Amino acid sequence: MLCVALYIIQAMLLCSVAVRDVKHPVRALAWLIIGIVLPFVGVGLYFVLYRRLPAQSRKQTGESPGKPDSTEVPPAISTPSGRNICRIVTHMTRAPAVPAECTVYSDGRAMYHALLRALRQARHSIDLEFYIFRADHIGMRVVDVLCEQARAGVRVRWIRDGVGSRSLPKAVVDRCEAAGIRCRVFYPVRFPWLSPRLNRRDHRKIVVVDGERAFVGGMNIGDEYTGQKDDVGRWRDTHLHIVGGGACRELSRVFERAWTLSSEERRRNNPSRHPRAVTDRLATEFSAEVAPPAHRPPPSSTHQGWVQTVDSGPDYPIPSVRNLFFAGLTQSESSVDIITPYFIPDTDLLTAMKVAVHKGVRVRLLVPEQPDHAAVGYVSRTFYPELLRAGIDVYLYQEGVLHAKVMIIDGETCVLGAANYDLRSFRTNYEVCQVVYSQALANYLERQFEADLQRSTPLNARWLANIPPWQRPVERVARLFAPLL
Template identity: 40%
Template structure:
């Protein structure tokens, strides 16, 4: 009995520590206190390992010269108010840009490979997930070829998302002259302090004048040609112009806090000669190079997915690269940084939601927001704003989908239109406001993107960009089913209990 009393007192002290540390975030404190009651002592250990303040601290990426940045008078009042409100959160203020919207992996990789092939001076890449599969190896080989041609290349991967990227590929890249670093690697001392803070960005900057960013990592699944994954819908961006300097600034900041790759030996691979005598082929179509494992699988799946990806936008896949369209816009670049008190991404979302006057369309694969974001959405409905939320019908991991369902009821009752994407994997992250403002990036509507991850998102001011994204949103609705309040009420008691239990873990999701 004595040890039980001791455990109770110890756990009480631990819960008091949580309550004091999270006094400014009562919802998060309540969640962790509940976890501490269910898992005495263990819950406090989880709290420390996931909520320990990031040790790498730096200033927020902002410019002192952005206060006077204003949109032309031709823009609506909501656009002007949002641009003005976001000015202190941006990397370098408001910039003109030309942007191409990329709505699937094949289109993204073809443009990326073409741009890498044309690089003359520098290539900087940072990815949360960079796989050593057919797409990954093709890009890796191309990077090695460009490095041997004299292009300076810096390669930054996240220590968790890209933990399976093999060391022998890193050695190949470094032997070719590519500088490689890992963001918070899963080794001492990072694993003891910063393991829960991840670099969720997917950014490439080429020659300081062209950049790619958005939701697409490097992996076969993003092409929609991987059989055990199936169709994959995402949104990525290709930007040209001075706005790429902002993404360069973000990359440099992340590069400076990342760890250089360590090699036990400087191996000179026998296959190095093969690398030089087998150059990367020209702009063959990506779908001709991605071959699902096994000939029987290839014959079954390649035609199906080539057709789906080709007809996705009403065009044939063979014409994707020849029909690129660069839209003119103004853009603000935002970086989410857990090393500073301001939750930049969350605050930006809140500003956009509260200043919308006509319409809000949101696409996100993970919807586990906090109370303020929910209130901002409900308040928008009360002002007469039409709000549509598009989320995947099947969420992976399932625990996130369970937690998400607990938010749908009150939103439906408030008047939000919720649609469940039913065609395949939905991974796009975007928000369109009043037909003139569009936010696209890597950040989700969840606590992790708001508080724990290094993120990047772009806020565009352009009726053309908003129109193109809205047209894609409308096409996505044809592949979705509306969610009704009756659908939630028909769920069994056990399912609802599991959903509520998953919501308790929202600080970790």
């Protein structure tokens, strides 16, 4: 009798998962399998990790209520796809495209050189928001500049993600707070640890200086992004430096929303860790690591363009970043080039890629040969045969780590930011992307894309035939759990 009762309860729980996640059937299927393999435990984990957050109103997300004042497209945006994408983004974000100066960095050394220079030149305010912030050579150089500026009277606010930056020593935070920096943690991991917040991370990388210049893209704060870390090797990334008050205001809006969701630091009542003692100790400990670099940073590219900001999160009214990628594919007329370290699209995006090819658009996808997460690699490879059969060109990057997130549409519209081409970025993480309309910038990124292809291997039928037999069932099983990665 007890077994029958437990069976009925388990069946009701599984049915509740299916009904509750009916809008995301693929994710529901993954959790149903977990619930069957781990009775009660699997369903319990689902309800803890995927408890619904209340949807944020447009006032809370910083968006203006109602329709935008105007969907007029700047005359400088000349391609039909660019004009259509601009209208779509304007309607989604309630913010029109604004002019800005944009500099693209694909090398971490050059980006950090420019970032440190901008931080030193700050006069009023510095806002930082990072998924990963490490207390290594680069991280401590940034901390030194922030502390100097805070002591000089500049308002400095710093958000770090509670999981991505969980290894950051408390002593570093104490030092920053002692200097006058306001520090917050986005959804910190605290008792009882398992909560809906654990699965919802702040994946953004944003710096806004004086409300006039900003840095946004794929690079966090850490030595690995310089490509000089022996156990990592060459790092291929993309980051954007924006100069212009209008574009920076939108990024400030994104930062302010994250600031309200973040938690204040919890200070320790430990006399041995007094902020003054921590400051003095760290100043000595890292004194050898704050000297300016001896190397000359590599060149970058600066162009004028029109910019829009698209951000999204699990409690937003619509999946804006996912809709942006969909708009780029469906509105394209001649070419779409995509660079992403993680490729796990949903059905609609996969269909949009194939339909774009059917109407004559050249679609090329550049992904790493070996993603830094093995499970992601297994899942991504299950999509490649389908893409190749549809006529999409797929390339595997061979030289080091590919971490860039770039989309170039019809030689004018560029999408750069922190969001990957995967379900986690679309539904679970807090993300941000910049849409830049500039033929000059697009041409620069296309040349960079062509150079990346020289370091890549194109996929073909021979590659598919050489997949080990044991790998195919592993990949199929991994794909079942794609919505959870």
